[in-house]
Amino acid sequence: MTTSEERNAICDAVRGLMQDRSSETAVRSTMETPQGYDPALWAQLVELGIVGLLIDPEYGGTGLGPLELELVMEETGAALLCSPLLSSGVLAASLLSACGEKNAQARYLPGIAAGTTIATVALTGDAGTWTPEGVTVDARSANGGALLNGVASYVTHGQIANLLLIVAKTGSGLGIFEVDANASGLTRSALPSFDRTLRLARLEFANTPARQVGQMGWPAVQEALDVALVALAGEQAGGGRRIFEMTVEYAKTRIQFGRPIGGFQALKHMAADLMIEVESSTSAARHAAEQLAEKTNQAEEAVSLAAFACAEAYSKVAATAIQMHGGIAFTWEHPAHLYLRRARAYAQLFGSPSLYRERYLTQLGA
Amino acid sequence: MADIEETNKADAALRTEVRAWLDANWDGTLQPDQDKWNLSAATKAWTAKVLDAGWAVPTWPKDWFGRALSAEQADIIAEEFARVGAPGARQDKSNLAANTMLAFGGEALKRQMIPGLLKREIVQCLLYSEPAAGSDLAGVRTRAERDGEDYIINGQKVWTSGAAHADYGMLLARTDWDVPKHKGVTFFFFPMKQPGVEVRPLRQITDESHFNEVFITNARVPAANIMGGLNNGWRVLQTALAYERATMGDRPRGARISATSDDLIALARHYGRLEDTALRQDLAAVLSLRKLNALNNARAQANLEQGTSSSVMSLGKLAMSRILHEEARVRTAIVGAESLLEGPDHPFGDDANFLAFNAYFTSIGGGTDQIQRNIISERVLNLPKEIEVDRNVPFRQVRSG
Incomplete structure (x- = not known):
């Protein structure tokens, strides 16, 4: 467990790196590249221990948990970092840990921590539900291994990953399989992502050879998804706060009718309402991280709350930010739309707000 | 590390001390008061006992019934009292009049009033709003005119809870009409039980009467009862309002008939x-x-508690008003047609309507949502102030109506 001073130091380091290497200019240039991330910046994230943040030191990781992860993601989210951190260091690493299979962990976690393996998880079909019912890959056993058939979609960084973890239906429930990036019968197509800072792919399997990872099924996926949702909530809270601050600053300097537009109640009241969203989203993300870190019996409830509250807050803040800026934010050159794209993408990724509202209510006993 | 252990040790000792005191003194038989403006003799006796033991205002100075503890330590006391359901602790957080008096009263006035306020023997009410000074509270028109050692008060106040029971009112009145509005008001600790003070209950939209109008005609208040100095009333009011708003974001009123609501x-279900x-x-x-x-x-x-101030605090009341209105909307949707009816035979209909109407208590009272948004955007986000046409005008020349 880190002290708050240690956590502050980690965040300061990440914030500094984001200022240096993930400026708006850098983000705009990286998001147009085919691979969608900056390998030099990725190496620096590895060096800081961020890519291996969740991974056990036994496998070359930093050995920290959701609490530190969430704070780091507030910084990366604020800077709209383009990277496979969420896919590889968070979702895939968590899934491998949740599987509990030592062999697979020893085989892959060191590479993920070192940034040389970029891993991702394919867990939903074309319907994009991120639920057990949404899995549309079938596995059957063959020659001591398995063959996969079907489709997985919305796979984050699926086009560039060199390790693919696939959730597939077996005769006895859902299982987790590893597939080599160059496996036969695997077709990977990049999807046109509306949020250009994010990479998505669709994977088709035709008798693709695979190896089952442990005996855990959906519970391990859900465990990994919960960690990823906390990371996502951190990015949402951080992104929302950044675009909100930019908007308040603009309102102080933009002059119309002979005075700063931030002096008009029409805008001041919008800003006050957004501040509630921004603060609530930070509280929800940090609360979920704490509950998950301490493995309390309220962890699932807290993660569900963060999942829909942070998603909707970010969308509302980013959307209202454009309205408050006026015409300037309707241009491609202004960064506000980058935040709204990110907000809208993250509100669907890993499950919609309505999915998590329903899960929250169930956990409240209804 | 040594410091942390030391604090933990002191905290543990404090907790043990409070627990032992409660074990020895609290028997759990004290009945809650039905009327908060008219406390029972038993409640007053208990409150005095808590005060003597030093639990009533633990963060206050030792000369003033306190123990000079940190807020964190004082919360330990509150926790132990809450654990056994005993009232009376931590008035340094909740007692608006006593806190304002400690901060702004003169020595003699403090000595005269603070013991009674803390023992809850002195009942006080708030005389701020007027028919023509609601959101624009600095525009009060109640006059205070010097007459020997006294001031003579004339005017009308509104939205005063407990006015019929109160011994004193915290009164905002105009003492100088030739300066801009904020600079000519003074805060008085005003005696209510005197000729010239007439209290009339107001009937609210909930069909309840918790508030009054107070008509003041040639009533008197000693000059010594001025709090915070002549024409400095606006500053005193800010402190008093902050206490009020903090409690309004905290625990709003719930259903009137059924807890299920x-x-x-x-x-x-x-x-x-x-x-x-x-x-x-x-x-x-x-x-x-x-x-x-x-x-x-x-x-x-x-x-x-970590010593960094928090702007999040100022959001509580605005957030709560949205919560209450939204809950009322969903509650009414659940109850449906039964909300056509009222009375104890239709508890959920009655509660749905009552709570929908009473939500305005939070979204208007203590500063409307719109005023709260101005405060948040100006004081927290540092956006420019709205242009105030009456800001630098002598109050006498300000337009009214």
């Missing part, structure tokens, strides 16, 4: 509506608002 899941997927979405959304507000408050509290 406060539990939206239980209510939806009662009406067999829990399978309705649209309602479930609405329920989750509205329940999350209260939880998020609690998380914000907890984070603000944690920041305060």
Whole structure:
């Protein structure tokens, strides 16, 4: 467990790196590249221990948990970092840990921590539900291994990953399989992502050879998804706060009718309402991280709350930010739309707000 | 590390001391008061006992019934009192009049009033708003004119709870008409039980009467009862209002008839509506608002304890007013046609209507949502102030109506 001073130091380091290497200019240039991330910046994230943040030191990781992860993601989210951190260091690493299979962990976690393996998880079909019912890959056993058939979609960084973890239906429930990036019968197509800072792919399997990872099924996926949702909530809270601050600053300097537009109640009241969203989203993300870190019996409830509250807050803040800026934010050159794209993408990724509202209510006993 | 252990040791000792005192003195037989403006002799006796023991205002100086403890340590005392359900502790957080008096009263006035305020023997009310000074509170027109050692007061106040029971009112009155509005008002600790003070109950939209109008005609208050100095009333008022707003974001009033009305899941279950997927979405959304507000408050509290101030605190009342209006909307949707009816035979209909109407208590009282948004945007976000046409004009020349 880190002290708050240690956590502050980690965040300061990440914030500094984001200022240096993930400026708006850098983000705009990286998001147009085919691979969608900056390998030099990725190496620096590895060096800081961020890519291996969740991974056990036994496998070359930093050995920290959701609490530190969430704070780091507030910084990366604020800077709209383009990277496979969420896919590889968070979702895939968590899934491998949740599987509990030592062999697979020893085989892959060191590479993920070192940034040389970029891993991702394919867990939903074309319907994009991120639920057990949404899995549309079938596995059957063959020659001591398995063959996969079907489709997985919305796979984050699926086009560039060199390790693919696939959730597939077996005769006895859902299982987790590893597939080599160059496996036969695997077709990977990049999807046109509306949020250009994010990479998505669709994977088709035709008798693709695979190896089952442990005996855990959906519970391990859900465990990994919960960690990823906390990371996502951190990015949402951080992104929302950044675009909100930019908007308040603009309102102080933009002059119309002979005075700063931030002096008009029409805008001041919008800003006050957004501040509630921004603060609530930070509280929800940090609360979920704490509950998950301490493995309390309220962890699932807290993660569900963060999942829909942070998603909707970010969308509302980013959307209202454009309205408050006026015409300037309707241009491609202004960064506000980058935040709204990110907000809208993250509100669907890993499950919609309505999915998590329903899960929250169930956990409240209804 | 040594410091942390030392603090932990001191905290543990304090907790043991409070627990032992409660074990020896609290028997749990004290009945809660039905009328908060008319406390029982038993409540007053208990409150005095808590004060003598040093638990009433633990963060206050030792000369003034306190123990000069940190807020964190004082919370330990509050926790132990809450654990056994004993009232009376931590008035340094809740007693608006006593806190304002400690900060702004003169020595003699403090000596005269603070013991009675803390023992709850002196009942006080607030004389701020007027028919022509609501959101624009600095525009009060109640006059205070010097007459020997006294001031003579004339005017009309409104939205005063407990006026009929009060011994004193915290009165905002105009003492100088030739300066701009904020600079000519003074805060008085005004005796209510005298000729020239007439109290008339107001009937609210909830059909209840918790507030009064107070008509003041040639009533007197000693000059020694001025708090915070002549024409410095606006500053004193800010402190008093901050206490009021902090408590309004905290624990709003719940249902009038059935506790089930406060539990939206239980209510939806009662009406067999829990399978309705649209309602479930609405329920989750509205329940999350209260939880998020609690998380914000907890984070603000944690920041305060670490010594960093928290702007999140100022959001509480605005957030709460949205929560109450949204809950009222969903509650009414659950109850449906029964909200056509009222009275004890239709508890959920009655509660749904009452809570929908009473939500305005929070969204208007203590500063409307719109005033709160101005405060947040100006004082927290540092956006420019709205142009105030009466800011630098002598109050006598300010337009009214």
